[in-house]
Amino acid sequence: xxxxxxxxxxxxFVKDNYSGAxxxxxxxxxxxxxxxxxxxxxxxxxxxxIEEEVGSLKNDLSEIxxxxxxxxxx
Numbered sequence: 001x002x003x004x005x006x007x008x009x010x011x012x013f014v015k016d017n018y019s020g021a022x023x024x025x026x027x028x029x030x031x032x033x034x035x036x037x038x039x040x041x042x043x044x045x046x047x048x049x050i051e052e053e054v055g056s057l058k059n060d061l062s063e064i065x066x067x068x069x070x071x072x073x074x
Contacts, residue, residue, distance in 0.1 A: 012026035
């Protein structure tokens with residue numbers, strides 16, 4: 001028995017007869033997937049950095065408010 005069997009009506013896809021998985025054999029589709037994954041990771045890193053910066057700004061603002069309160073109450 002062959003390990004892979006072409007999927008009817010879907011070029012670039014084969015069925016693994018041992019696991020039952022459908023496998024995409026198109027290199028260009030794989031490269032597009034990798035590009036999308038890398039772009040998402042880059043976006044996730046940007047979001048994380050922005051969240052950290054916002055947290056830092058909140059802390060700074062809180063310190064400024066505290067200092068202003070001390071100045072006003074002096």
